[in-house]
Amino acid sequence: xxxxxxxxxxxxxxxxxxxxxxxxxxxxxxxxxxxxxxxxxxxxxxxxxxxxxxxxxxxxxxxxxxxxxxxxxxxxxxxxxxxxxxxxxxxxxxxxxxxxxxxxxxxxxxxxxxxxxxxxxxxxxxxxxxxxxxxxxxxxxxxxxxxxxxxxxxxxxxxxxxxxxxxxxxxxxxxxxxxxxxxxxxxxxxxxxxxxxxxxxxxxxxxxxxxxxxxxxxxxxxxxxxxxxxxxxxxxxxxxxxxxxxxxxxxxxxxxxxxxxxxxxxxxxxxxxxxxxxx
Numbered sequence: 001x002x003x004x005x006x007x008x009x010x011x012x013x014x015x016x017x018x019x020x021x022x023x024x025x026x027x028x029x030x031x032x033x034x035x036x037x038x039x040x041x042x043x044x045x046x047x048x049x050x051x052x053x054x055x056x057x058x059x060x061x062x063x064x065x066x067x068x069x070x071x072x073x074x075x076x077x078x079x080x081x082x083x084x085x086x087x088x089x090x091x092x093x094x095x096x097x098x099x100x101x102x103x104x105x106x107x108x109x110x111x112x113x114x115x116x117x118x119x120x121x122x123x124x125x126x127x128x129x130x131x132x133x134x135x136x137x138x139x140x141x142x143x144x145x146x147x148x149x150x151x152x153x154x155x156x157x158x159x160x161x162x163x164x165x166x167x168x169x170x171x172x173x174x175x176x177x178x179x180x181x182x183x184x185x186x187x188x189x190x191x192x193x194x195x196x197x198x199x200x201x202x203x204x205x206x207x208x209x210x211x212x213x214x215x216x217x218x219x220x221x222x223x224x225x226x227x228x229x230x231x232x233x234x235x236x237x238x239x240x241x242x243x244x245x246x247x248x249x250x251x252x253x254x255x256x257x258x259x260x261x262x263x264x265x266x267x268x269x270x271x272x273x274x275x276x277x278x279x
Contacts, residue, residue, distance in 0.1 A: 003027040003073040005066070007056055007113055008083030010037035013132065013177070016226035017080055022048050024230075029069040029076070031056075031083075056083045056109030059116070066116045078128045078233050079117045081110045084150075088211055089193020090204035091145040098193055099146045106150035111157070121170050128233050129165075129172040131158045133241070135248035138176055139255045143200075143207025155241065162240060173238040175229055178220055178248030220245040 004021050008014040009030035015038065018028045022045045030038045031054035038051040050072050052065040069076055087094065087102040110131060121127030136144055137151030158174040165172060190211060193204075225244050232238055243252045263270070 001026055002077040003029065003069065003075060004078045004080060005029045005031070005069055005076045005113075005117060006080040006082060007031050007054065007109075009051075010034060012082075013222060013226055013229070014080070014082040015041060016222050017082070017229055018042060018049075020226050020230055027073045029065065029073070031065050056113055057104050059112045062112050062116045066120065070120060075124055076117055076120045076127065077124075078130065079114065079121075080130045080132070080229075080233075081113055082132045083109055083113075084132060086190035087147045087193070088143050088190060088204070088207055089146070089195070090143060090197065090200040093193040093195045093197050093200065093204060094146050095194065098191065102146055102191070103150055103153075106147075107153045107157075110154060114161070118165070118170075121165075122168055125169040127165075127170040128238065129158075129161070129170065130229060130233050131172065131174050133158070133174040133176050135176045135178045135243055135245075135251050137174065138241070138243070139251045141207065143204035159240060171238045173232060174241040175232070176241055176243040176248055176252070177225060178243065178245035178251065219247065 004018070004026055006014050006018050006021075006028060009018045009028075010032035014030070014032075018030045018038070019042060021028050022042060025048075027048050027050075028042075028045075029050045029052060030042065031052045032038055033053065033055055035051035035053050038049075042049050042051075050068065052068060054061045054065045056062060066076070084106045085102055087098060089098070114129065117127075117129075121129075131154050133154045134148075134151040136148040137155040140148045140152075155174050158172050162172040192208065196205070228244055232242060243249045
């Protein structure tokens, strides 16, 4: 019986992963700013579930939740860093405080939880870390620059962390969902830059319109997505990263093709910048 520590577990992927993991017979430590939604949705699982109030930006709360998990279940086998927030707006439209707020949750909150859980996993010589990134952690779009920046950071942290913890028996992976039919585009999750600049109406403005028109009509099925994430978390060898959904796969393929084209076009210039070899 494994123990899962899931942040942002009151809705979306976090709640669905928790539900499916409990159905498997595993234990779940489900954290959320307000765990009442977790208890109402999953309270029937009794002693398998520990719902804890955690703001991932509060390191004291994070450490207390990890201590409670170890006291209750004896360890933590899988960490799912799912808590996050969205932000849509052109780079110029986004204020410093708006940018810092999304970085605080998506990057620094993830780091706080990971730092708190890793000592437990190191002592066990085992563990899995699942970081919820986004296809926006691999591909940037107009209107999502600051959000994508946080997810690019998650990808970089995960890639380096994966190398650091592998000798310790711990694996890490980044999950890159495309548009899934969760409440991510609701105002409770997706924040909007307060400033609107008319010149960006055709780029960032179009993304605001897309969010309004796409909300709860996305192609991705969160139940299937959660099942896929659990499959990855329990595989013998987890991938470094994996896109979820047709849109995500297509975006990754297009990005890789574009990078290959640029590299081919500019290869000679790129290679020309080293010191000349000497004999």
